[in-house]
Amino acid sequence: RGSKETRPKAQGEWQFEGPPDVWTAMEGDAAGLLRVARQLGKSRIIYEAHGNIYGADLDTMVQVNLHTGFKRRLRWMPSKQFQWQLKNGVWVDYDEEENDLLAAAVADGKGSVLYAARGFEYQVNLEDMQQENTSSHFATLRKVRVLGADVLAATIEGRRNRFAAEEESSPSKEKPRSRSPPAEA
Numbered sequence: 001r002g003s004k005e006t007r008p009k010a011q012g013e014w015q016f017e018g019p020p021d022v023w024t025a026m027e028g029d030a031a032g033l034l035r036v037a038r039q040l041g042k043s044r045i046i047y048e049a050h051g052n053i054y055g056a057d058l059d060t061m062v063q064v065n066l067h068t069g070f071k072r073r074l075r076w077m078p079s080k081q082f083q084w085q086l087k088n089g090v091w092v093d094y095d096e097e098e099n100d101l102l103a104a105a106v107a108d109g110k111g112s113v114l115y116a117a118r119g120f121e122y123q124v125n126l127e128d129m130q131q132e133n134t135s136s137h138f139a140t141l142r143k144v145r146v147l148g149a150d151v152l153a154a155t156i157e158g159r160r161n162r163f164a165a166e167e168e169s170s171p172s173k174e175k176p177r178s179r180s181p182p183a184e185a
Helices: 028-039 096-107 149-169
Strands: 012-017 023-025 044-049 052-057 062-065 071-078 080-085 091-093 112-117 120-125 130-133 140-148
Touching: 012 028, 028 044, 028 052, 071 096, 080 096, 096 112
Parallel strands: none
Antiparallel strands: 012 023, 012 071, 044 052, 052 062, 062 071, 080 091, 080 140, 112 120, 120 130, 130 140
């Protein structure tokens, strides 16, 4: 992320973590500055929000109050998350950079996207929602889908509910007071 390459403009929002696994959308100038820094490939930024000065490391996704030293996790939540399907039927999220590229292509009305990752070249047909490995000698096609922000939020909430149900049904002599669900990727 520290590279100086400009990233495609992707839709989404910056969020900070208050209590564990409770994410709040950043607003105002701070959100705009973080969005621009991310798009420009900057790894560090300093900004003001609500009378406090913060430093953000976009590689580690941590925000630090420069006066108190208090740290919070940050995350970029795309409005759409593209996924591709493995041979065994499991859906896998595209990496952040490829996801941004695909989202920007859809926003621009493009029918397909070419990209390289992990030593291979791929073409994603956004009309048929298929990905092809164009660098191998075999025409490997994979299904592609996109989850919107509403589906992403429901998926995260479903994971939390499942975790809470597992917590309730676990046979233990003494229940812990509070336990946070696993962090989302």
